Amino acid sequence: MAPGCKLQLSVMATRPVEIGPAGLHAARAIEHLRLARGLTQQQLAVRCTALDRPMTNTALSRTERARRRCDIDDLVTIAVALGVSPSAVLPLPTAHGPLSHAADIQGVLLG
Template sequence: MNDIDETGKTVAANVRRLRAQRGLTTQQLAERLEGLGRPILANAITKIEQGRRRVDVDDLMALAIALGVTPNALLLPHEARGEHQPTAMPEPVTQGVLWFWANGTMTLPSSADPTVEGVESGEEAEQHQAEFRSQAAPQAVHPAALFAHLVDLKAAVDAGVEMVRSTRALASTVAGVAAKNADIWTAVADGMKEVGEGDRQLEELRVQLAALKEKAAEAEQPR
């Protein structure tokens, strides 16, 4: 039997992270799994999180349901940034690309996908992408699924618009603060300039006073 590889380690980390985020103890998660008809003992969950117990596909599905996520959320790194090299992947791949691949949106880069061997022209590549999408996520062609996707897309667009608005408001606020600070620093600079000018005038007075003292001393000397 193969050792637990990179994907197994990712599953372990995600189970541990998601359980903690939901405020569940291993015993509470075990009780959820038992209620779902796929019991895993609390100490076995601990071993899973430590990478000392293998998770088969049935356990993976049960854990995803019990934790309220998709199986992909257990199989892939939580962050979309950086690179990751899952089990059997010949080379690291950008984690964002891995998520697109796992969701059935696009294929892996050709260097990491042995099925693209012999695909050369743009037309062949496009046909390969279409075949991948139809096989990887056939439910995506269902009208209800498409509608749900569009609803999600609209929500994402709305969130993006709100972020842009918030960013503009933040930029305006920052610009106002910067302008205010610029006025303050200009005033400070002018004040320091005046202080410097005053120091220069004071120094001139000191020189003149020293010259007067010298002349007074000369005048007091006997001739």
């Protein structure tokens, strides 16, 4: 480094990023779809692992309770393991904006 130059370091946020309305909807939809199919968290975890995305029932539990963020790779694998399109666990756009804050889970099952 040249004399007189300052080194700047970026600092990562120390608080976790909150789970927003789409994440909350997805968490509820995953649990609802799993229960509708008569699967335990352990059984769904085994299905996800068989799809080359290792997952524990603890991770699924935390995801369903919105205590763990669900990344896109997890979301796609969970949806496939549940036999639905990944879009089936996401909220639908509404006239009030891109996300439904009070999305009806029944629409997920009928869609």
